[in-house]
Amino acid sequence: MSAKAVALAIVILAGSLxxxxxxxxxxxxxxxxxDGQPDLEGVWTNVTITPxxxxxxxxxxxxxxxxxxRQYEKDTVERNxxxxxxxxxxxxLSRAYNDAWxxxxxxxxxxxxxxxxxxxxxxxxxxKGDRRAGPPPGFGRPPEGPEDRxxxxxxxxxxxxxxxxxxxxxxxNYQIVQGPGYVVILVEMIHxxxxxxxxxxxxxxxxVDSKIREWLGDSRGHWEGNTLVVETTNFNDKTRFQSGxxxxxxxxxxxxxxxxTITYEFTVDDPSAFSRPWTAQIPMKRTEGPIIEYACNxxxxxxxxxxxxxxxxEKKAAGR
Amino acid sequence: MRNxxxxxxxxxxxxxxxxxxxxxxxxxxxxxxxxxxxxxxxVVKVExxxxxxxxxxxxxxxxxxxxxxxxxxxxxxxxxxxxxNKDALPQGTEISVDGYQAKDGSNRANGRDxxxxxxxxxxxxxxxxxxxxxxx
Numbered sequence: 001m002s003a004k005a006v007a008l009a010i011v012i013l014a015g016s017l018x019x020x021x022x023x024x025x026x027x028x029x030x031x032x033x034x035d036g037q038p039d040l041e042g043v044w045t046n047v048t049i050t051p052x053x054x055x056x057x058x059x060x061x062x063x064x065x066x067x068x069x070r071q072y073e074k075d076t077v078e079r080n081x082x083x084x085x086x087x088x089x090x091x092x093l094s095r096a097y098n099d100a101w102x103x104x105x106x107x108x109x110x111x112x113x114x115x116x117x118x119x120x121x122x123x124x125x126x127x128k129g130d131r132r133a134g135p136p137p138g139f140g141r142p143p144e145g146p147e148d149r150x151x152x153x154x155x156x157x158x159x160x161x162x163x164x165x166x167x168x169x170x171x172x173n174y175q176i177v178q179g180p181g182y183v184v185i186l187v188e189m190i191h192x193x194x195x196x197x198x199x200x201x202x203x204x205x206x207x208v209d210s211k212i213r214e215w216l217g218d219s220r221g222h223w224e225g226n227t228l229v230v231e232t233t234n235f236n237d238k239t240r241f242q243s244g245x246x247x248x249x250x251x252x253x254x255x256x257x258x259x260x261t262i263t264y265e266f267t268v269d270d271p272s273a274f275s276r277p278w279t280a281q282i283p284m285k286r287t288e289g290p291i292i293e294y295a296c297n298x299x300x301x302x303x304x305x306x307x308x309x310x311x312x313x314e315k316k317a318a319g320r
Numbered sequence: 321m322r323n324x325x326x327x328x329x330x331x332x333x334x335x336x337x338x339x340x341x342x343x344x345x346x347x348x349x350x351x352x353x354x355x356x357x358x359x360x361x362x363v364v365k366v367e368x369x370x371x372x373x374x375x376x377x378x379x380x381x382x383x384x385x386x387x388x389x390x391x392x393x394x395x396x397x398x399x400x401x402x403x404x405n406k407d408a409l410p411q412g413t414e415i416s417v418d419g420y421q422a423k424d425g426s427n428r429a430n431g432r433d434x435x436x437x438x439x440x441x442x443x444x445x446x447x448x449x450x451x452x453x454x455x456x
Contacts, residue, residue: 083433085432085433089353089354089356089420090348090353092353092420092432093347093348093351093353093420093430093432094346094347094348095432096347096394096430096432097392097393097394097430097431097432098393098394098431098432098433098434098441098442100398100399100402100404101373101393101394101395101396101398101399102394102398103397103398103401143349149345149349150345152344152345153344153345153346155371170394170395170397170398171395171397171398188397288401292396292397292400292401293370294370294371294395294397295369295370296344296370296371298369298370299367299369299370299371299372299374300371301372301374301390301392302344302345302350302371302372302392303345305350305351305392305422305424305428306345306346306349306350308350308422308423308424308426309349309350309351309352309422309423309424310349311424312423312424312425313423
């Protein structure tokens, strides 16, 4: 087969897969809660090893073939394996502890997409001026106190815990609870509960005043058919999702597309950081409960250890 | 000044490139890659707590002097889902720990490898591509 024919075959396959995913979203009718809402309740996981952005070596390739997906999974699992002891002391130390503590997943998403970002079609976040996600606050100088360490290290915010919610290396579990007028999402990582008021025609619930700024932003939901649409604004200037700013507008869409699957999509719009809005799609699969509490501050002995480490470094540098 | 900035940005991008292997916090900030340790002793207590678990152990040196060490592991949540609980590591269990000592010289280390007396590794990992234990 010529290169052209291969390319054509890939395009056709990609097209049919995309069409398949669209039609499956259309066909399935989700069950209803007793008060008539499409039922999203339960415990779900978004664990996957599909990267957020398409890696450079997969440029131009929107979908894996099944064989390529298996190879990618094998390579990624080998690379991630924290039980490896190669690469020297620094690499060894950065792997922290045995692999059993991690829960990164071993599979790519079912659509076989090569990135979670589905729009733009190149799978890349359209950062303005090729801006990369900046370093966490505090990096680049010795920390004088907890406020100089990053937000996750301070147990305040996890960059993937949301909103929007993305997979990380463990605790990728979410419980959705629906009540009259509210949807609550309990996030295992960092243990946030997102309480989302639901707008209805008879009871509009506008966002809070723009002067009020929140770590998780201000979320408001409404139903569009079987899809829960949640709009979040009013972020503070420290959340900085993917280097975005406080005026980021986030729209999340939750659609139950199969008995065991919620198709979760989010669109980020922030002209201060991105040249256009961008969208990612992540399947959430039903999983065993319960959500386990992540009482982070209580057990954060490492904060003391890191600050003690910084003081030890200073002493060493001063020759004492 | 500019060089310093470039250096800092370079270091930051290295950190970001290394992000997939991050734990809850940067272990390099707490422990010293120049101070590898091998500890052999008995379990005193285990704290299965978030963000990271800690194993307390007594280590006896050649002269019979006992020193208490604290060994850092990961978030216990993934372990609980694999069926591991506090009974997995009762008080008095003999273990060996390979890790790196705290930068400030205190008796703390990360637990890179934790091994039982019979050579079996504790908490050996779930990285099997054919199973995804968490998804139903």
